[in-house]
Amino acid sequence: MLLMTQSDGELDSLVRKRIRALRVAQGWSLEELASRANVSQSTLSRIENGQRRLALDQLVTLARALDTSLDQLVETATDDVVTSPMIDGAHGLMRWPIKAEPGMTVVRQRMTEPPPANPARMRAHPGREWLVVLSGTAVLLLGNRRLRVETNQAAEFPTMLPHAIGAEGGPCEILGIFDRDARRSHQERSPAPDAAH
Numbered sequence: 333m334l335l336m337t338q339s340d341g342e343l344d345s346l347v348r349k350r351i352r353a354l355r356v357a358q359g360w361s362l363e364e365l366a367s368r369a370n371v372s373q374s375t376l377s378r379i380e381n382g383q384r385r386l387a388l389d390q391l392v393t394l395a396r397a398l399d400t401s402l403d404q405l406v407e408t409a410t411d412d413v414v415t416s417p418m419i420d421g422a423h424g425l426m427r428w429p430i431k432a433e434p435g436m437t438v439v440r441q442r443m444t445e446p447p448p449a450n451p452a453r454m455r456a457h458p459g460r461e462w463l464v465v466l467s468g469t470a471v472l473l474l475g476n477r478r479l480r481v482e483t484n485q486a487a488e489f490p491t492m493l494p495h496a497i498g499a500e501g502g503p504c505e506i507l508g509i510f511d512r513d514a515r516r517s518h519q520e521r522s523p524a525p526d527a528a529h
Contacts, residue, residue, distance in 0.1 A: 343406065343408060344382070344386060345382070346408065347386060347391070347405060347406055348379065348380055348381075348382055348386070350405060351379065351380055351394055351398070351405070352380045354398045354400065355380075355398065358398070362376050362377055362380075365394075365397060365398070368397040369390075369393045369394050369396075369397035370393065371390060371393070371394075375390075376394075379394075391405060391406070415428060415429075415431075417440070423441070424441055424442045424443075425439055425440070425441050426439070426440040426441075427439050430509075434512075435511060435512030436509060436510070436511055436512070437509070437510050438507065438508070438509055439507070439508045439509075439510060440466075440505065440506070440507050440508075441505070441506055441508070442503060442504075442505045443470065443497070443498055443499040443503065443504050443505070443506065444499055444502075444503045445498050445499060446471060446498040446499060446500060447471050447472075447473045447496040447497055447498030448473075448496050448498070451473075451494070453496060454473055454494035454495055454496045455491075455494065455495060455496065456491065456492055456493060456494045456495070457491050457492070458491065458492065459490075459491045459510065459511045459512070460488065460489070460490055460491060460511050461488070461489060461491050461495075461508055461509070461510055461511075462486065462487070462488040462508065462509045463481075463486065463487055463488075463497070463506045463507065463508035463509070464484070464485070464486040464506065464507050464508075465481050465482060465483050465484065465485055465486075465504055465505070465506055466483070466504075466505040466506060466507055467483055467503075467504060467505045468483065468499060468500075468501070468502055468503055468504025468505060469481070469482050469483070469499070469500045469501055469502075469504055470497055470498065470499060470500065470504045470506055471497065471498055471499070471500045472487050472489075472495065472496075472497050473494075473495060473496045473497070474487075474489055474493050474494075474495050475493045475494060475495075480500065
């Protein structure tokens with residue numbers, strides 16, 4: 333007989349609540365999720381209400397039907413929810429790794445210089461970047477295009493296009509999300525302060 337510890341009971345309860353919350357967030361009835369997961373509506377109801385034992389094969393099927401992974405469905409809260417940035421004062425950067433997505437990094441940077449005038453200083457590398465302008469106006473050079481990105485506007489682009497970013501009309505501050513390839517390129521060729529990446 334399998335004995336369940338208190339923490340197992342808490343995880344069991346969390347998974348059941350998560351299944352229900354994900355179903356409700358999708359706007360699905362019990363019947364709709366049951367159909368998508370190929371289980372009976374009464375079985376799904378008993379799973380959500382704690383009246384039926386959670387079986388691994390059903391959790392895999394439910395996770396797939398809810399467009400998530402088994403790992404995410406059974407993930408427990410960690411103690412290290414709040415993290416402090418790694419500060420790179422030489423380049424005016426703050427970096428936060430995204431624990432749930434190894435290789436992803438969030439970067440906050442203040443820029444005062446315009447993007448480089450010399451196209452040879454634009455970079456291209458594998459990956460994708462996403463950025464939002466927190467304050468001021470940024471200029472994104474992307475291939476042959478020159479794009480103004482205002483406060484609260486975001487830009488997302490494949491980094492195989494030659495690109496650079498800088499400020500326009502005064503300082504600007506950006507928050508960017510870099511995937512593993514984009515981050516690696518920026519670390520290998522660390523920019524001068526206010527240069528575009």
